Amino acid sequence: MKLAMIGFGQAGGKIVDKFVEYDRQRNSDIVRAAVAVNSAKADLLGLENIPKDQRVLIGQSRVKGHGVGADNELGAEIAEEDIDEVQGAIDSIPVHEVDAFLVVSGLGGGTGSGGAPVLAKHLKRIYTEPVYGLGILPGSDEGGIYTLNAARSFQTFVREVDNLLVFDNDAWRKTGESVQGGYDEINQEIVNRFGVLFGAGEVKDGQEVAESVVDSSEIINTLAGGGVSTVGYASEGVEPRENKSSGLLSRLTGGDEPDDNLDTAHTTNRITSLVRKAALGRLTLPCEIEGAERALLVLAGPPEHLNRKGIERGRKWIEEQTGSMEVRGGDYPIPGAGKVASVILLSGVTNVPRIKELQQVAIEAQDNIEEIRQESDSNLENLINDDEDELESLF
Ligand SMILES: Nc1nc2c(ncn2[C@@H]2O[C@H](COP(=O)(O)OP(=O)(O)OP(=O)(O)O)[C@@H](O)[C@H]2O)c(=O)[nH]1
CATH class of the missing domain: 3.30.1330.20 (Tubulin/FtsZ, C-terminal domain)
Structure with a gap:
């Protein structure tokens, strides 16, 4: 299956970056185009495989390239304001050559959590190809704001995409190790699993391989009907x-x-x-x-x-x-x-304990919403006031 992959936020960008590497190493042809979108300049600079002109910095006038500090409402706002810049990068994708879009994002932060559903909605309005999401749930030790962001983003994202593929960091954390330290291995696991799935039937032209019985239409039909x-x-x-x-x-x-x-x-x-x-x-x-x-x-x-x-x-x-x-x-x-x-x-799985837990969190959060807002506001202030952090220009 040939995909146009868009990584939104840090986690999304890193995972798409790894997909590009996976594709290259195996000489497969899954990633027809790769785009990274972020409000943090440093995250975009840290990518290794996504071409520089396919990295889009959004919200510069609002957050000056420092990220949105887990404020996913702000993440959604800047995605809407700067959607034309994102579309500019997508315009260079040969869309007639792709079977579907895949929007990849961590759901616990701000930029991707807020922005990925906005982008999915936009893509669905413009293109006829299916738009899938790959949403990463935060570890339960990451704190209240991350869980709440994930709960909200999940609800919106699943509604905007044709199907939401989910990876739960919490279930993959190794005992005694924080999720933070284990991202490399976790990202490799994500890419291996989805790589085999999306790679079925995709080989570069000229490569000699017997005809496969799995093709992209079977993946599309399995994902059709929506859900998780x-x-x-x-x-x-x-x-x-x-x-x-x-x-x-x-x-x-x-x-x-x-x-x-x-x-x-x-x-x-x-x-x-x-x-x-x-x-x-x-x-x-x-x-x-x-x-x-x-x-x-x-x-x-x-x-x-x-x-x-x-x-x-x-x-x-x-x-x-x-x-x-x-x-x-x-x-x-x-x-x-x-x-x-x-x-x-x-x-279309329905009996998912983690999702039920997140839904419960979203309901309970209505009671202490002010406290959570303050946590996110102070995150953001710290980031924007951090003037020491001079970054070289992106391009
Ligand atoms: N699997 C995986 N998860 C990650 C990685 N980086 C971050 N995460 C998860 O994704 C969530 C969102 O983090 P980021 O992607 O850094 O957030 P962001 O979208 O860039 O938003 P802000 O940093 O708030 O501007 C975190 O809560 C983690 O659970 C990664 O490399 N791999």
């Missing part, structure tokens, strides 16, 4: 090998020549076990998989380690577990890969 999505992942190292069952035909028939029987059974069992591990292990947003409206199973790896029987069994098992009648499945052959990975996209 989560992604499961599991992988196992394998030895790539040259053998006669590596052709497309034997993959499609399950490679059932007599002397392949043992191998086939082993491959099938590995696939079904990876499907279970992906669904029952840690999801990007932990939730009950029962009740998910739609799902997509992608098995990625060297073609000789994939077979239709395993994928079909895995798909059926997901049908039973979710109770959904709309479970798609397919393979993503990567010749020479050192592992087989199972990725499950669960779309």
Whole structure:
């Protein structure tokens, strides 16, 4: 699937930056265009892979390049005021070559939390391509304002996008380690999971790969209908090998020549076990998989380690577990890969404890809204008055 990715705020920018690197390293073709939008100049300067002319600084007249200090109402205001500047960068994207937009943002801060839903709404008004969000929930130790921002931003973002993919920092924090210290690993996890999912069927022109059965329309159909999505992942190292069952035909028939029987059974069992591990292990947003409206199973790896029987069994098992009648499945052959990975996209999930918790926070926050506003105002003052912090110009 070819995406135009827009990272809003610091987390969004860093994650899109990593996606560009992932795409380059694997010679895949997921990121057709990458844009970073921020109100903090330093965050834009810190990016490594997004082209400089695709980094947009907004709100300069209001916050002087210092960020909005977790004030997401201000984040939303400056996004609206400067939407033309963002559109200027998007204008250079060959939109006819992209399957969808992906707006990536941390929901706990100010710039991305407030701005990402504004941008999603704008994109939906202008383009016919689907607009998806990738929202990052804050760790529960980050403080009241972050949780409240996330609660509010989540509600708006999910309404403005065609589907909101969610990653919960809180569930991924390592014991004894603050989320702050663990972002590199967390971001790599995000990019690996969504990279395999969006990469299914996408290879650069001229690269020789057998036809994949997963294509972008299957991802789009799984995400259609809206709501919240989560992604499961599991992988196992394998030895790539040259053998006669590596052709497309034997993959499609399950490679059932007599002397392949043992191998086939082993491959099938590995696939079904990876499907279970992906669904029952840690999801990007932990939730009950029962009740998910739609799902997509992608098995990625060297073609000789994939077979239709395993994928079909895995798909059926997901049908039973979710109770959904709309479970798609397919393979993503990567010749020479050192592992087989199972990725499950669960779309339209409803039984999500973290979201219920956030909704509760939003309700309770109405009672101490003044206190929270003060926390955010003083954050902002500190940032803007910080005159020592002279930054070199961006371009
Ligand atoms: N996974 C991940 N989460 C991050 C990262 N950086 C920040 N976050 C999360 O995203 C939330 C928002 O932080 P930022 O992206 O820094 O905020 P911002 O949108 O730039 O807004 P302001 O800094 O308030 O102007 C935080 O509360 C964290 O939970 C990152 O690199 N990876």
